[in-house]
Amino acid sequence: MARRRRGLPVDGVLLLDKPKGESSNRILQRARRLLQAQKAGHTGTLDPMATGLLPVCLGEATKFSAHLLEADKVYRTRVQLGAVTATGDAEGEVIERREVPSLTAADVERVLERFRGEIEQVPPMYSALKHQGRKLYELAREGKSVERAVRRVTVYDARLLAVEADAFELEVRVSKGTYIRTLAEDIGRALGCGAHITALRRLATGPFDSRGMLPLEALEALPGQDQREATLLPVDVLVAHLPRLDVDAAARRRLMHGQPAGVDRGAVNVGELARLYCDEAFLGLGVVTGPQEVAPKRLLNTAAG
Structure with missing residues (x-):
């Protein structure tokens, strides 16, 4: 006899504002329980350190979630100069320190110009890509490194927002599969001092942007099922293109x-x-x-x- 699925047949797309320090899957499961949904899936993982837009597909929407995985994305990030970490972000061990030269906004802009358009990236070891059936980050945690194929990605726009003595803020619009940590590391290498990211926020993915995002606490605060389901977008927004x-x-x-x-x-x-x-x-x-x-x-x- 077929096992009965627990929960309600809730269908739609929920735009969550993922908090820092939580995994995308943990946030997804909390949202699914709040909406009592039988089925849920997200459309592209954010690292625990990252915040921002996490579209969650519920019920029948999961059938069309692949269309969002192919979408362009917009991120805002803070790039710390002078230190390279094992993970490419602030959560990893510092493995190299270098002196930061005196840089102006114009200096950073000149280097950024090399990273606009189609570029090549080597995916980081601390990623969910697989090698012989194992995720790369699992191998990295064991101190192992394997060769990764270079991939071509596109940086449609890279806008410099602020420049400090040893850091800068950047907003980028990129194609699917672009690693912002790797982009920051490559820019730091080109500047001659190394870099890693200390903040990352996703502002948009495909047709969705940050204007429709809800913190999980706001969903929890709603008084009942009807009010929570009212926050969902219809399934066909995923294929509106x-x-x-x-x-x-x-x-x-x-x-x-x-x-x-x-x-x-x-x-x-x-x-x-x-x-x-x-x-x-x-x-x-x-x-x-x-x-x-x-x-x-x-x-x-x-x-x-």
């Missing part, structure tokens, strides 16, 4: 049974993914398979019937 197709009730029934259905595809090309709606209700995703045909790709369970 995809083109939309509307289908009629007959097509909806075919799609719900896993069959292709007739549709006016408009400007959507054959082979493209699209959001599907019937009477303004989001059904899920389909792929256009012909001039007047769409096939189901990823549908909501709640749309069945």
Whole structure:
């Protein structure tokens, strides 16, 4: 007999403001319990030291969370010069100290220019990437280091916010897979004095920004389930970047049974993914398979019937 899932069928996206010192998974589980949700997942881990935007997908939203993993992100960070740490951030042991030269904002800007656009990065050992089935940070904690493939990432924008005698603040917009710790280390190396980050805050990811974030304490303070569910964004915000197709009730029934259905595809090309709606209700995703045909790709369970 199938095991019954505990909790309520709560669907939607919750934008949390992750506090410093907590793991993303711990915050996710606390939010899931507060909303009594059967299922939850996040869309990209923040290090315990980092704060800021952590989108949490609940219920049916977890089916579409991968679309947010591919999204660009915006971070604000403080870069401490003169010291290199084992982890690239303030939580790691200092492994090298160097004298910090007298730097002006113009000096830092000149170096930053090298790190705008497409760049190469070597992922840090203290990361969740895997090597032969083990996470790199597990190997790093054992004092081991393995070769990591260089990856190409894009820094769309790097804005210098403030410069101090031995530190500076930076706001960056980057492609998926960019490590801000590594970026800071590479900039510090280019400045000739080494660096690590002492603060990191995520301000935006994909279509979401910090304006909609809720601290977990604010969610806890709400008086009941209805008020907590009212903080959720609808599932289809995760795929709002995809083109939309509307289908009629007959097509909806075919799609719900896993069959292709007739549709006016408009400007959507054959082979493209699209959001599907019937009477303004989001059904899920389909792929256009012909001039007047769409096939189901990823549908909501709640749309069945």
